[in-house]
Amino acid sequence: MYIRHVHHRLIRLLSFAVFALPLGLAAQEREQTPEPAQDFVKELVGRLDLEKYKATIKGLAVFGDRRQGTDRNRAAIDWIEAQLKSYGCLTERLKYEYNARPQETAPASPATPTPSVIPSGEVRRGVGGSRYRGITRPTGVNTDPNRQPDARLRELNMQPSTPGPREEVYCTKVGSTRPYEMYIVAAHMDGQGWGEAANDDASGTALVMELARIFSMPDVQTDRSIRFALWNNEETGLNGAVAYVAQREALQGKEFPAGSGKFPEPTWLGMIQHDMMLWDHGMPRADGTWNPEQRPEADVNIEFQSTAKFADEAMKLGFFFRDANEKYASDYPAAVGSHMTNTDSTPFMNKVPAISLRENERGMHTGAGWNPTWHQPLDVFSFFSDKDFRLGLNAAQTTLGAIGQLTGARLKK
Numbered sequence: 001m002y003i004r005h006v007h008h009r010l011i012r013l014l015s016f017a018v019f020a021l022p023l024g025l026a027a028q029e030r031e032q033t034p035e036p037a038q039d040f041v042k043e044l045v046g047r048l049d050l051e052k053y054k055a056t057i058k059g060l061a062v063f064g065d066r067r068q069g070t071d072r073n074r075a076a077i078d079w080i081e082a083q084l085k086s087y088g089c090l091t092e093r094l095k096y097e098y099n100a101r102p103q104e105t106a107p108a109s110p111a112t113p114t115p116s117v118i119p120s121g122e123v124r125r126g127v128g129g130s131r132y133r134g135i136t137r138p139t140g141v142n143t144d145p146n147r148q149p150d151a152r153l154r155e156l157n158m159q160p161s162t163p164g165p166r167e168e169v170y171c172t173k174v175g176s177t178r179p180y181e182m183y184i185v186a187a188h189m190d191g192q193g194w195g196e197a198a199n200d201d202a203s204g205t206a207l208v209m210e211l212a213r214i215f216s217m218p219d220v221q222t223d224r225s226i227r228f229a230l231w232n233n234e235e236t237g238l239n240g241a242v243a244y245v246a247q248r249e250a251l252q253g254k255e256f257p258a259g260s261g262k263f264p265e266p267t268w269l270g271m272i273q274h275d276m277m278l279w280d281h282g283m284p285r286a287d288g289t290w291n292p293e294q295r296p297e298a299d300v301n302i303e304f305q306s307t308a309k310f311a312d313e314a315m316k317l318g319f320f321f322r323d324a325n326e327k328y329a330s331d332y333p334a335a336v337g338s339h340m341t342n343t344d345s346t347p348f349m350n351k352v353p354a355i356s357l358r359e360n361e362r363g364m365h366t367g368a369g370w371n372p373t374w375h376q377p378l379d380v381f382s383f384f385s386d387k388d389f390r391l392g393l394n395a396a397q398t399t400l401g402a403i404g405q406l407t408g409a410r411l412k413k
Helices: 002-032 040-045 050-061 071-087 151-156 198-215 239-251 311-328 386-406
Strands: 090-098 117-119 140-142 164-173 178-188 224-231 267-274 300-303 334-337 354-358
Touching: 040 311, 040 386, 050 071, 050 198, 050 386, 071 090, 071 164, 071 198, 071 224, 090 239, 164 198, 164 239, 178 198, 178 239, 178 386, 198 224, 198 267, 198 386, 224 239, 267 311, 267 386, 300 311, 300 386, 311 334, 311 354, 311 386, 354 386
Parallel strands: 178 224, 178 267, 267 354, 300 334
Antiparallel strands: 090 164, 117 140, 164 224, 300 354
16 A cells, blocks of 8 residues: 555556656746737827817817907917917917918809809729719808808808918927937818818817827927928918928928937928828718718728829828727728829828828729718718717827827836
């Protein structure tokens, strides 16, 4: 019996050793394998919040369509600047003159039998690339205040635009090691059409403001600088962005005062525009109505212009943003297209790699009438669902993820 007892003890000891050996090796391997690097950008993306994004859009909608050259436009600029300052982002204003064309100096009078829609839209009509197959609708700018059923909003938007001085606001996150290099992240804050310009372009403006809020947090550092610009006068022909290029291009990379380590206009590395972020419900139905839900193929469209001087570099930037979408966006994928047009990145595209993010292809979808809110009284905050707002949030996740990587974003220890 003693021999049998010893035998059983020996078996138990050997069994323990057999099982303990791999466990000990695994623990040793864990000690030798370094922990994965902390993904600071993922942490920053996680600070984006749907309700905060919606609240910023709603705050902009308070000012109606924010049409350039009006008191409501100027009040909205003041509000935007106050928000940026509250985030701790260093704000500045750019001033320029705009002399409106005669037809822009006053809205259509209810007593005047003028057309309610001015044709506006750009669709390529090539044999191979035309989108006039399927269902399309005419697009345009609503100029008839009576098409806005909300009397309060109709009254708010009644003041006409007048020519004269203009202003737009921007703020800057200064880089800690390469402050002389900069990415421009932008949207336009003005609108038209007798709505609230909630989609065009409070959705893009709020996106840029949310990124400014997060990058300006006291525990966030970036190697390179980031400029958050909210253009004015986009609807009249990109005049605010054109004025910025005209005034600031020659200042790039120049230290002022000399020896100060300050760069009023860091060298442009890339320009990223955001213009209409919420609506991707597909083409209109045959009866003229729209699908109330986002289409299954809804995505964030990233566009560059294939004819631009920096087309190759812009294409690479676009695909970098698509990769960031795959890594950081929560719901919607991204697609890259080569026909960027009619947006504030256009004045930059022959000077720096420039891309735009939006809800639809600008030329193929928006121009073919895929969006019933574009320059229309329907463009009000209450028209959009949380799925719509989440599409805009995914665009914010995409841009924050890409810009965070490009600027070397990290959290202070």
